[in-house]
Amino acid sequence: MPTPPPLQGILETAVYVDDLAKAHAFYAGVVGLERMLETDRLYAYDTGPGETLLVFARGQTIEDTVTDGGVIPGHHSEGPGHFAFRIAADQLDPWRAHLAACGVTLRSEVTWPAGGTSLYVDDPDGNVVEFAAPPLWANFMG
Amino acid sequence: MPTPPPLQGILETAVYVDDLAKAHAFYAGVVGLERMLETDRLYAYDTGPGETLLVFARGQTIEDTVTDGGVIPGHHSEGPGHFAFRIAADQLDPWRAHLAACGVTLRSEVTWPAGGTSLYVDDPDGNVVEFAAPPLWANFMG
Numbered sequence: 001m002p003t004p005p006p007l008q009g010i011l012e013t014a015v016y017v018d019d020l021a022k023a024h025a026f027y028a029g030v031v032g033l034e035r036m037l038e039t040d041r042l043y044a045y046d047t048g049p050g051e052t053l054l055v056f057a058r059g060q061t062i063e064d065t066v067t068d069g070g071v072i073p074g075h076h077s078e079g080p081g082h083f084a085f086r087i088a089a090d091q092l093d094p095w096r097a098h099l100a101a102c103g104v105t106l107r108s109e110v111t112w113p114a115g116g117t118s119l120y121v122d123d124p125d126g127n128v129v130e131f132a133a134p135p136l137w138a139n140f141m142g
Numbered sequence: 143m144p145t146p147p148p149l150q151g152i153l154e155t156a157v158y159v160d161d162l163a164k165a166h167a168f169y170a171g172v173v174g175l176e177r178m179l180e181t182d183r184l185y186a187y188d189t190g191p192g193e194t195l196l197v198f199a200r201g202q203t204i205e206d207t208v209t210d211g212g213v214i215p216g217h218h219s220e221g222p223g224h225f226a227f228r229i230a231a232d233q234l235d236p237w238r239a240h241l242a243a244c245g246v247t248l249r250s251e252v253t254w255p256a257g258g259t260s261l262y263v264d265d266p267d268g269n270v271v272e273f274a275a276p277p278l279w280a281n282f283m284g
Contacts, residue, residue, distance in 0.1 A: 008227065084153040098146055108213040128215045
């Protein structure tokens, strides 16, 4: 295989929901993300410099979308997906308290072999959303 | 709503595949990611500091997983998902050439209103993988 050109990381992470309004109440209201784009098929949230959370209306992105700039390939997903937010270790207690104050039930909490901790909650559509504090992965140690 | 504690960004982005070996040939061999974890249900790849791509064996993560550190909630997904890598604008041509050299067909190419460009390919399981160069989102302008 030839040597790949450089990547800078992941720009877009996607989740699929049945109800964009309910998802917005969670991702903007509870999680605190700023919405950058609002269409009838997609809300896009700023999760940090060069990072975007795409919340797709399930079933609205199956077909390819023809734009003036080219064809956006279709995709879709059934079933509860998963992604994780990165938090600082000293923000575990504030996040526990915040989620409780918002009425969001903590589904579970995991202590990892490396010593870090993850808080798991369901978004309104049942997607498994994790708030993870280091040390956890080899590239996320603190 | 109370004010949310700070988030540092997205730690984990997930994709679901039917064949981990074929996925590895793509994500390690073609894309060039380093694998940090290899189990029978999950490969995890380093996509940059504090960023991980999780490649799940479809159907192997539906049930909750009980560990010594707590319960990892189950999740799963049917259908081709989507995520995007961030690349520099001057790496579009190298990525076009590299994907072609690897025999990966470019499914489409989109020029965005802000001026950036995305290259779309399918991974071996049909997940829609995007290589996106700025300017594109309000927080990804160059």
